[in-house]
Amino acid sequence: MTDSARAAQPSYVVLPREITDKPTVLAFLSSHFARIGESVWRQRIVDGKVHWQDGTLIGLASPYRPTARVYYYREVIEEAKVPFAERILFQDANIILAYKPHFLPVTPSGNYVNECLVHRLRRSTGIDTISPAHRLDRETAGVILMTVKPATRHQYHQLFVEGNIRKDYQALAKLTPALIAQYQRGQLDLPIHWTVKNRMQPSEPSFIMQVVPGEANTHSQISLVAIKGDIGLFHLSPITGKTHQLRVHMQSLGMPLLNDRFYPTLLPKGPDNFQQPLKLIAQRLAFIDPLTQVHHQIECDGVELNGG
Template identity: 35%
Template sequence: MPLSNIRIIHQDAAVLVIDKPTLLLSVPGRAEDNKDCLITRLQENGFPEARIVHRLDWETSGIILLARDADSHRELSRQFHDRETEKAYTALAWGQPALDSGSVDLPLRYDPPTKPRHVVDHEHGKHALTFWKVLERCGEWCRVELTPITGRSHQLRVHMLSIGHPLLGDRLYAHPQALEAHERLCLHASMLAFTHPVTGERMKFECAAPF
């Protein structure tokens, strides 16, 4: 598959910073018809050495970081594990929060009976923390900036749902009104900061949401 709508934000000998489109897996899925993905397209189109450092959900668009050698991959993976990176997402959420900012500190776990959904579980869930801030209020919905401190699967989607503000276009978690309010999941990785694995320079990239 060609790179087509995959935009390269930055590249050097050690890293690739990519703007991933919505409806594209980060890595191959288990099913045979889920082999098309970001890493495969990059490896087949000029970047055979590319290695995934972290992932974005299939429907989530925005900034994703890849390494171009084993040492860089190891160091960047460590930074994500040790929470030395900074991430921010832009999202459209249903409703109007009473406050302009806040946090959600609720443990999450995968829920096999409703796969691939995740749920809040105070007994068996893993710690998850998200900060949110309203950027714009627009009638029935609002634009928010979401800052995950932890990196649990579906964390931002479940946390916003838990406070009564599901993301627009979210086929897994939104109620009918929020689902029908937009044709795609309105979640975009808009900022990523990390330390370059070779130069030691602190790097920050931003990418505006397409919605």
């Protein structure tokens, strides 16, 4: 089921200081968000859906103001409903540790404006300042750290920047022919460990990542811990946090994750198959709270090794 939808919470863009050839806000928005189109932005402004930070409406002729914030409400003609529920695993005055289901984006993106974890949590808790401290791919399920207070958000974000938080994932992938042959001969001793370090950068299209020559900017620890048939259960710990890092690292080992629509081959865009989620779960987060000094180790159910 799909419905026309407008975001309940506004998004914003900061008008860059270095831009000097856009006399009006409309001209900037039309150029910056070219895929949306000038006619759409013009209509949004006419309808009173674009405003400054203080709530003052922006008009068609409103002049460009470098460094000012422009607020707008994302809209989509149709918004798919994600039929899986989020759960709050821990909550105090500063943070929420939540379970994000497969297919649900963390924040508004693409064709999703209100079907996202942030909006669902804001609606269920009544706290409109909830914001993520890090990212999880829309296709990935698992534990995610959300902050409650803007004033303390930075301290929790720094946990990830400085590597002071442990992230443990579980995944399923089809084994390489060599590993399958070893396993069938009874010559495979588990667990098997890999340290993967390589250089990743955006590919084409830009939301796909690729491994390129050069100094490594990614690092993951990966272990094969169990096997059923030709499918392996993997424990993964990303040391760095690049987009799609674990998915690309598993592909680099010759074992792309089950039900991955991006790797090794980008499949045509289409509706989500809710019966075939990506077999990747952020199963555990462990850290010392920088404000309360409480040692958190929050986890959710992992993936089941049932052959896919």
